[in-house]
Amino acid sequence: MSVRHGIEDLLRELAPQVLGALVRRYGVFDTCEDAVQEALLAAALQWTGEGVPDNPRGWLVTVASRRLVDQVRSEQARRRREDRIALATPQAELLSRSADAEPEADRDDSLALLFLCCHPALSEPSRIALTLRAVGGLTTAQIAAAFLVPEATMAQRISRAKQAIKTSGTPLRMPEAADHAERLGAVLHVLYLIFNEGYTTTDGADLTAPALSGEAIRLSRLLHRLLPDHAEAAGLLALMLLTDARRPARTGSDGDLVPLAEQDRSQWDRRLIAEGIDLISRTLPRGQVGPYQLQAAVAAVHDEAEHVDATDWPQILALYGLLEQVTPNPMVTLNRAVAVAMVHGPAAGLDLLATLESDKRTAHHHRLLATRAHLLELLGEHDAAADAYREAARRTTSTPERRHLTSRAARLTPGRS
Known part of the structure; x- marks a missing residue:
C-alpha cells in the first residue's frame, strides 16, 4: 500500500471520531462538519510530505477546532453561534488545547454519529449522503460521482441535511430507549442501500461502484464492533461479505455482466466467504432471526456450492x-x-x-x-x-x-x- 493510500485510509477511519469529538464539545453539527473536512484536507496535504504525527487524532481535533473558531470569527451572521461556543470553551483555551486532553477524549462517538445522520427528519437520500460524508469521510465530489449527480446537487442535499439536523436541535447522543430500535433499523437500512448501490449501480456505464460497497462494509464492521451482540448488525455485515466475495467474477474482461450461474467460482474471495459464514453461523442460533440474517444465510448457501449444480x-x-x-x-x-x-x-x-x-x-x-x-x-x-x-x-x-x-x-x- 502506498503512503498516500495509507494516509487516506487513516483519515477515513479518524473522520467520525474527530467529528464526534467536536460535535460533543460544541454542539453545532454543520459548522463542526465543515471544520473537520478542512482539517482532513490539511492533513492529506501535510502528512504526505512530513509524515503522520504521533497523535493523528489529536492533531486533527486541534486543527479542526482552530478552523471552527476561524469560521465563527469571520462570519458576523453567525455571532450567536460564536457566543455559544465561547460560553462552552474560552477561545484561548480552544486554540491551544487539543480535545484529546479531555477526560472523555477517547470516547468513540461514531455510532452516535450514525444515529444522528439517520435522523427521522431526513429523507432516505439525505441520510445516505450525510452518512457517507460525516461518518464515511467521503468528499462531496466523491459522493456525487458515486451517485452520478452533479457535485452542486449533492452539496445542496448535504447542506439541507445538516440544516435539518441543526433545526431539530438533536444532541450527539444515543437515542432514548423508545427510539433506539427504530433508529438502528434506519442505520442498518442506510448501510444496506449504500452497499447495494455499490454492488449494482442504479445507472451508468459501470456495473459496480467498489468504493461505495467497500465503504458500506467498513461502516458495517464499525457498527458490528460497537454492537457485537446485535444479531442483525452481524447479519448485515455477513450478507455484505458473502455477496461482495463474488464481485471479482461478476464482470468479464469486457466489463459485461456475468450472472451467478455462469461465474467462475475460483475467482470468488474465499477469505470473505469464510468470514461471512463464520459470522452468520454464530449469529443464527442466538434466537429471533431478522431479514439481514436470512439474506446472509441465502448468500452462504450460494457461496458454499462448489458449482452451480451443487446449489x-x-x-x-x-x-x-x-x-x-x-x-x-x-x-x-x-x-x-x-x-x-x-x-x-x-x-x-x-x-x-x-x-x-x-x-x-x-x-x-x-x-x-x-x-x-x-x-x-x-x-x-x-x-x-x-x-x-x-x-x-x-x-x-x-x-x-x-x-x-x-x-x-x-x-x-x-x-x-
Missing part, C-alpha cells in the same frame, strides 16, 4: 419462505419465485411471478421482466423469453445490464434484429 435450492427456498414471513415485499417474492422454479420447475415459478404483475412496485420493474424471461427460457419458450429480455433491457437504466439482457435475447432469436 441447495430446497434450503434456499425454505429461507426465502421465512424471509417472506419476516419481511413480506415483492422483491423477496421475486427471488422466491426463482427458488420455486429451481425446486418445482419453471412453470411453478412463473405462476408465482404472475402474482406480482398487479403490484405497482414491481409491475414495470425490469427485474420482474428479466426473471420472467429467465424462467421462460428454462421452459423452452425462447421467443417469449427473448421478448421479455428485450423489454427488460428497455426498462433498465444500467448500461451493463442492458447489454446483458439484449445479448440474452439475441442468443435466443439469432435471426431477429
